[in-house]
Amino acid sequence: MKATTRWVRFRSPDGGIGIGTVHGATVAVHAGSLFESPLPTGASLEMADVRMLAPCVPSKMVALWNNFGALAAKLGKQPPVHPLYFIKPATCIIGTGDAIERPASYAGKIAYEGELGIVIGKRCKDVAADDADDHIFGYTCVNDVTAADILNETPDFAQWCRCKGFDTFGAIGPAIATNIDLSQARVITRVAGVERQNYPLSDMIFSPAELVSRISRDMSLLPGDVIACGTSVGVGSIRDGAVVEVYIEGIGSLANSLRPPAP
Amino acid sequence: MKATTRWVRFRSPDGGIGIGTVHGATVAVHAGSLFESPLPTGASLEMADVRMLAPCVPSKMVALWNNFGALAAKLGKQPPVHPLYFIKPATCIIGTGDAIERPASYAGKIAYEGELGIVIGKRCKDVAADDADDHIFGYTCVNDVTAADILNETPDFAQWCRCKGFDTFGAIGPAIATNIDLSQARVITRVAGVERQNYPLSDMIFSPAELVSRISRDMSLLPGDVIACGTSVGVGSIRDGAVVEVYIEGIGSLANSLRPPAP
Numbered sequence: 001m002k003a004t005t006r007w008v009r010f011r012s013p014d015g016g017i018g019i020g021t022v023h024g025a026t027v028a029v030h031a032g033s034l035f036e037s038p039l040p041t042g043a044s045l046e047m048a049d050v051r052m053l054a055p056c057v058p059s060k061m062v063a064l065w066n067n068f069g070a071l072a073a074k075l076g077k078q079p080p081v082h083p084l085y086f087i088k089p090a091t092c093i094i095g096t097g098d099a100i101e102r103p104a105s106y107a108g109k110i111a112y113e114g115e116l117g118i119v120i121g122k123r124c125k126d127v128a129a130d131d132a133d134d135h136i137f138g139y140t141c142v143n144d145v146t147a148a149d150i151l152n153e154t155p156d157f158a159q160w161c162r163c164k165g166f167d168t169f170g171a172i173g174p175a176i177a178t179n180i181d182l183s184q185a186r187v188i189t190r191v192a193g194v195e196r197q198n199y200p201l202s203d204m205i206f207s208p209a210e211l212v213s214r215i216s217r218d219m220s221l222l223p224g225d226v227i228a229c230g231t232s233v234g235v236g237s238i239r240d241g242a243v244v245e246v247y248i249e250g251i252g253s254l255a256n257s258l259r260p261p262a263p
Numbered sequence: 264m265k266a267t268t269r270w271v272r273f274r275s276p277d278g279g280i281g282i283g284t285v286h287g288a289t290v291a292v293h294a295g296s297l298f299e300s301p302l303p304t305g306a307s308l309e310m311a312d313v314r315m316l317a318p319c320v321p322s323k324m325v326a327l328w329n330n331f332g333a334l335a336a337k338l339g340k341q342p343p344v345h346p347l348y349f350i351k352p353a354t355c356i357i358g359t360g361d362a363i364e365r366p367a368s369y370a371g372k373i374a375y376e377g378e379l380g381i382v383i384g385k386r387c388k389d390v391a392a393d394d395a396d397d398h399i400f401g402y403t404c405v406n407d408v409t410a411a412d413i414l415n416e417t418p419d420f421a422q423w424c425r426c427k428g429f430d431t432f433g434a435i436g437p438a439i440a441t442n443i444d445l446s447q448a449r450v451i452t453r454v455a456g457v458e459r460q461n462y463p464l465s466d467m468i469f470s471p472a473e474l475v476s477r478i479s480r481d482m483s484l485l486p487g488d489v490i491a492c493g494t495s496v497g498v499g500s501i502r503d504g505a506v507v508e509v510y511i512e513g514i515g516s517l518a519n520s521l522r523p524p525a526p
Contacts, residue, residue: 156329
């Protein structure tokens with residue numbers, strides 16, 4: 001297996017946007033596109049001096065429903081025969097440290113869902129499962145934020161795209177880790193410091209390779225697109241002001257607070 | 264009211280991509296971005312010499328369900344209290360003359376839905392209905408193509424994004440018409456030359472201004488984004504090889520054939 005690398009995207013002290021690899025408390029700055037073998041410039045920055053951004057700029061997020069055995073069992077759902085998903089728009093993406101903004105129009109429950117995110121590295125169309133790994137750049141943490149009361153507000157149309165598509169409702173980061181072994185990894189979600197989710201990725205119904213393959217038969221996936229692999233048990237709500245952290249070993253901790261609208 | 268203009272995007276005989284305004288059988292070529300007051304270059308091309316492209320490059324299409332009174336009445340649905348929509352990804356967009364491609368994995372019914380499309384001209388976030396017109400660049404025709412058998416394939420999750428998100432399933436064009444009066448306009452859909460839909464835009468439940476305003480309170484809309492306003496009665500299926508035309512007076516005729524997979 002190749003060495004693991006953790007890629008970040010950041011705003012540097014001079015205001016510019018950069019990318020680089022994480023080495024302890026420093027970032028080795030790289031030049032070029034993340035998906036076209038960027039090269040180190042030789043410069044490095046202290047992590048403490050940069051503002052982290054979403055580690056990539058997806059054209060869309062494809063987000064799974066009912067993709068973990070434990071949650072399916074709890075909800076009494078059969079495992080699906082094909083990945084079941086909705087789309088979150090690019091306009092909902094934020095990075096670690098950014099606030100999740102409560103919409104001015106919505107006073108109801110806002111839920112966190114800690115998830116693994118697959119970051120696409122090469123355009124995918126009708127990719128075989130055996131070739132999918134070549135199209136995956138790496139993995140990130142996702143918080144698939146949801147305005148939960150909207151989903152079933154009307155009886156005849158589940159509003160997946162609306163309740164999950166608000167600006168700032170797609171948190172990704174802090175890094176994209178390449179070449180990591182996910183077989184033993186767990187997704188851990190903490191809200192205001194209290195652990196609320198801790199589930200193994202080995203319980204996933206469709207593996208990352210299968211997701212990329214099958215979704216690529218529906219729609220082209222572009223470099224930087226994110227597939228959010230679905231969540232498992234322990235989903236709950238976020239109080240205004242609370243910080244949600246989604247942690248996966250090898251990737252890091254994605255932390256976002258829920259900000260109420262200005263009075 | 265300002266003069267109506269019909270904007271097109273095209274591939275010219277030299278292979279480059281251009282934009283321009285339609286004047287009879289010629290296009291007056293313009294330079295610059297469509298949404299930033301492009302200027303005429305003085306050059307003109309014969310329409311017959313250019314290949315039409317989708318008239319803009321949306322970052323997403325927001326597509327309405329249950330937005331016409333006649334279809335709601337036919338299906339026994341109550342008018343919604345908020346626009347009900349799903350998202351079609353940018354990767355599904357095609358222009359007039361492009362083929363709708365039947366997915367290799369899908370042998371079932373493929374449906375047309377002729378619709379009005381709103382093209383956003385300025386970034387919208389929390390726009391008031393009274394200000395919405397300032398954010399609308401113009402209008403286009405939409406064929407919201409659907410792999411109909413997939414929608415309710417599984418009982419507990421309606422697959423809106425999947426059944427409508429296949430590459431080539433979002434046809435828009437042929438032009439974007441600015442400053443048109445839609446109060447008397449009708450959407451006419453013909454399949455293999457036979458009229459299958461002919462419904463008035465005056466039957467729309469949420470008007471274009473209301474759609475832009477309300478959706479912009481959910482998610483930011485970007486220049487070039489398209490809101491497909493929903494369809495009315497007369498939806499049906501397309502046989503392989505048949506041409507579907509969606510016509511709205513003042514905009515023109517969007518024509519696409521359904522191409523089966525190569526054997």
